[in-house]
Amino acid sequence: MSGENLTNLSALGEFGLIDELTNEIKTKNESTVFGIGDDAAVLSYPENKRILVSKDLLIEGVHFDMTFMPLKHLGYKAAVVNFSDMAAMNGAPKQMIVGLAVSSKFTLEALKEIYAGMKKACENYGVDLVGGDTTTSTHGLHISVTVIGEADAGKVVYRSGAKPNDLICVSGDLGASYMGLLVLEREKRAFQANPNAQPELAGNDYILQRHLKPEARADIVEALGKAELLPTSMIDISDGLASEILHICRRSKTGCVIYEEKIPIDQMTFDMAKEFKIVPAIAALNGGEDYELLFTVRQADYEKIKSIDDISVIGYITDSTDGQRIITNDDQSIDIEAQGWDALKNKKKINGD
Amino acid sequence: MSGENLTNLSALGEFGLIDELTNEIKTKNESTVFGIGDDAAVLSYPENKRILVSKDLLIEGVHFDMTFMPLKHLGYKAAVVNFSDMAAMNGAPKQMIVGLAVSSKFTLEALKEIYAGMKKACENYGVDLVGGDTTTSTHGLHISVTVIGEADAGKVVYRSGAKPNDLICVSGDLGASYMGLLVLEREKRAFQANPNAQPELAGNDYILQRHLKPEARADIVEALGKAELLPTSMIDISDGLASEILHICRRSKTGCVIYEEKIPIDQMTFDMAKEFKIVPAIAALNGGEDYELLFTVRQADYEKIKSIDDISVIGYITDSTDGQRIITNDDQSIDIEAQGWDALKNKKKINGD
Numbered sequence: 016m017s018g019e020n021l022t023n024l025s026a027l028g029e030f031g032l033i034d035e036l037t038n039e040i041k042t043k044n045e046s047t048v049f050g051i052g053d054d055a056a057v058l059s060y061p062e063n064k065r066i067l068v069s070k071d072l073l074i075e076g077v078h079f080d081m082t083f084m085p086l087k088h089l090g091y092k093a094a095v096v097n098f099s100d101m102a103a104m105n106g107a108p109k110q111m112i113v114g115l116a117v118s119s120k121f122t123l124e125a126l127k128e129i130y131a132g133m134k135k136a137c138e139n140y141g142v143d144l145v146g147g148d149t150t151t152s153t154h155g156l157h158i159s160v161t162v163i164g165e166a167d168a169g170k171v172v173y174r175s176g177a178k179p180n181d182l183i184c185v186s187g188d189l190g191a192s193y194m195g196l197l198v199l200e201r202e203k204r205a206f207q208a209n210p211n212a213q214p215e216l217a218g219n220d221y222i223l224q225r226h227l228k229p230e231a232r233a234d235i236v237e238a239l240g241k242a243e244l245l246p247t248s249m250i251d252i253s254d255g256l257a258s259e260i261l262h263i264c265r266r267s268k269t270g271c272v273i274y275e276e277k278i279p280i281d282q283m284t285f286d287m288a289k290e291f292k293i294v295p296a297i298a299a300l301n302g303g304e305d306y307e308l309l310f311t312v313r314q315a316d317y318e319k320i321k322s323i324d325d326i327s328v329i330g331y332i333t334d335s336t337d338g339q340r341i342i343t344n345d346d347q348s349i350d351i352e353a354q355g356w357d358a359l360k361n362k363k364k365i366n367g368d
Numbered sequence: 369m370s371g372e373n374l375t376n377l378s379a380l381g382e383f384g385l386i387d388e389l390t391n392e393i394k395t396k397n398e399s400t401v402f403g404i405g406d407d408a409a410v411l412s413y414p415e416n417k418r419i420l421v422s423k424d425l426l427i428e429g430v431h432f433d434m435t436f437m438p439l440k441h442l443g444y445k446a447a448v449v450n451f452s453d454m455a456a457m458n459g460a461p462k463q464m465i466v467g468l469a470v471s472s473k474f475t476l477e478a479l480k481e482i483y484a485g486m487k488k489a490c491e492n493y494g495v496d497l498v499g500g501d502t503t504t505s506t507h508g509l510h511i512s513v514t515v516i517g518e519a520d521a522g523k524v525v526y527r528s529g530a531k532p533n534d535l536i537c538v539s540g541d542l543g544a545s546y547m548g549l550l551v552l553e554r555e556k557r558a559f560q561a562n563p564n565a566q567p568e569l570a571g572n573d574y575i576l577q578r579h580l581k582p583e584a585r586a587d588i589v590e591a592l593g594k595a596e597l598l599p600t601s602m603i604d605i606s607d608g609l610a611s612e613i614l615h616i617c618r619r620s621k622t623g624c625v626i627y628e629e630k631i632p633i634d635q636m637t638f639d640m641a642k643e644f645k646i647v648p649a650i651a652a653l654n655g656g657e658d659y660e661l662l663f664t665v666r667q668a669d670y671e672k673i674k675s676i677d678d679i680s681v682i683g684y685i686t687d688s689t690d691g692q693r694i695i696t697n698d699d700q701s702i703d704i705e706a707q708g709w710d711a712l713k714n715k716k717k718i719n720g721d
Contacts, residue, residue, distance in 0.1 A: 052528075053457065054454075054456035054527070054604060055421055055454060055456070055459070055517070057418050057419070057457070057524055058420075058421060059419065059521070060413060060415075060419065062414060062415045065401060065410050065411065066411040066413065066419065067408040067409070067410060068409045068463070068465060068498070068499065069407060069409070069465075070465045070466075070467050070500065070501050070512070071467075071501050072467045072512065074504070074505050074506070076505075077469075077503060077504050077506065078503070100407040101407075103407035103408070104408045104410070106408070112422075112423045112514065114423050145421070146422065146423065147423065148424050150430060151430050152429075152508075152510070153428070153430065154506065154507035154508060155505075155507065157425075157510050157512075159425065163421060164408070166410075171410055173402070174405070174407070175405075266406075
């Protein structure tokens with residue numbers, strides 16, 4: 016955006032800002048009684064539904080880098096990562112509330128771009144934007160999104176239901192988002208070293224999109240429902256496969272065996288990992304931000320699982336005394352290690368600012 | 369806190385941090401099916417209840433100053449300002465979800481203090497802490513709290529229901545929180561000028577408490593229910609009386625008349641305003657953070673209102689063509705002006721950092 020015709024936030028009163036950001040927002044879901052414009056949103060759910068609530072924060076300099084993250088994509092992603100939490104419970108998102116803290120460097124037009132991305136995500140996933148809080152921050156952009164959703168009363172899937180011999184399944188492919196991030200950071204460094212350098216992003220569309228504009232696997236939740244297949248446990252992959260399978264094992268009080276060769280990795284992810292001298296499975300295990308679903312099913316449901324596209328069986332659940340193990344391609348059995356919080360620290364280091 | 373025995377956050381894994389902050393949390397409300405420990409909290413509300421959802425952000429350097437805001441009070445206040453939103457809808461808070469973004473200067477012990485305040489607030493108001501997201505920030509402390517609550521289906525009170533001739537009522541007294549803030553900032557400046565100076569806070573307990581540890585008027589909601597009095601409109605006073613009455617008039621498409629002499633102001637607030645050379649009514653109109661309830665009732669309900677303690681009738685609703693007016697003590701009629709966003713800017717200037 017050029018500097019022309021941009022509107023400083025302080026030029027707008029509070030009424031003006033809220034109007035600018037939330038006009039044209041219409042609610043569609045029956046469960047939304049009243050959306051934006053009062054002290055709270057008002058919802059009404061039938062008794063046969065369970066209500067799901069999740070919250071995720073996105074912090075500038077930690078979760079995203081404004082130098083290569085377009086604001087509209089950022090808004091889209093902030094919404095979708097929360098929709099993914101609803102999918103992880105075997106539910107669907109219905110309402111969203113947004114908190115934005117922005118420093119004075121932001122213009123109205125920048126906030127509108129973020130909102131445009133959020134509105135697009137809401138449109139794509141059938142979600143009503145029902146409220147929010149916009150305020151100033153001393154440094155950077157902080158986005159806090161709360162999503163409310165629903166699942167049928169008997170069909171909420173927790174992390175805690177896995178049993179020994181259950182099959183471990185994962186949707187889509189893993190590690191692509193992390194490879195996309197590494198490419199973006201490489202080009203950022205090249206640009207910082209030589210501002211005339213042209214970014215080498217061509218040909219990397221898939222992994223870039225996986226990082227910049229991820230999607231939640233609402234389609235998998237729908238397919239599971241159609242196949243009348245209720246997973247015994249489920250989680251979405253935000254911090255990497257390793258961290259998430261450990262969450263399931265910990266809550267379910269089980270062990271697990273995962274086969275490296277079974278982990279679904281896209282060819283572009285594989286090639287780029289080699290270019291960065293990273294073992295592709297490590298990108299899948301520790302990269303994070305894939306927003307795929309990791310879940311377990313009873314062995315008796317194997318035929319049903321095979322009938323659903325885009326799902327890989329990557330291992331099975333064991334007794335807790337057997338530990339959490341990965342069998343590598345050269346047939347070694349090693350402990351799976353948690354990387355969640357640590358991965359975050361590493362990413363910060365990679366971002367370098 | 370001394371520097372001894374403090375735990376750096378990076379020394380804990382993600383599991384460790386969540387365990388440390390959320391152990392001993394037990395849920396009590398029937399509507400809470402599952403709290404902390406999965407991708408989303410799971411709730412279940414009966415069909416005769418409306419579900420209320422609100423979110424408020426508290427940003428270091430904008431909404432609070434860590435040099436004089438004890439962390440436990442900060443946690444308490446972050447919870448209570450959201451409980452106040454529930455009261456403003458004529459409802460009660462039931463569940464809370466917390467997002468914390470903290471810079472690396474924070475220790476585990478500091479986070480525990482914030483959580484201790486939040487847990488205390490939850491205990492006092494009968495609310496379940498059901499989830500959250502804790503992450504790092506590059507600068508400062510950002511708190512994002514989402515509260516879910518309930519109101520009876522026919523008894524949700526919006527900002528939009530005021531009608532001409534309705535009486536304008538306010539609970540408690542106004543302006544005290546702002547005076548408390550001014551005292552704290554004065555003592556901070558004195559300390560900065562002379563670190564050996566003793567803060568002069570004695571005798572100012574009431575106004576300091578109003579700023580540092582406000583309460584939500586759940587008792588007023590209860591009293592209204594007992595008196596079988598349903599307000600025609602309601603809002604809580606977070607940005608000052610002026611801003612809030614304008615919200616009601618705008619949403620209800622009405623005007624209003626407020627009498628300066630009727631605005632409830634505590635003697636300590638009055639005296640301190642004089643000391644700071646501020647017209648006491650201006651502190652009430654524009655100070656904010658009182659978390660009292662502003663509401664309108666039909667004239668026919670005047671006797672019922674009189675039966676409830678701690679409520680003042682300060683004016684009445686008029687046609688929108690009559691504008692929004694305040695009658696001053698010297699009998700002038702002047703326009704009420706919005707101060708919400710602008711007040712925030714002024715506060716930042718007063719904070720000076």
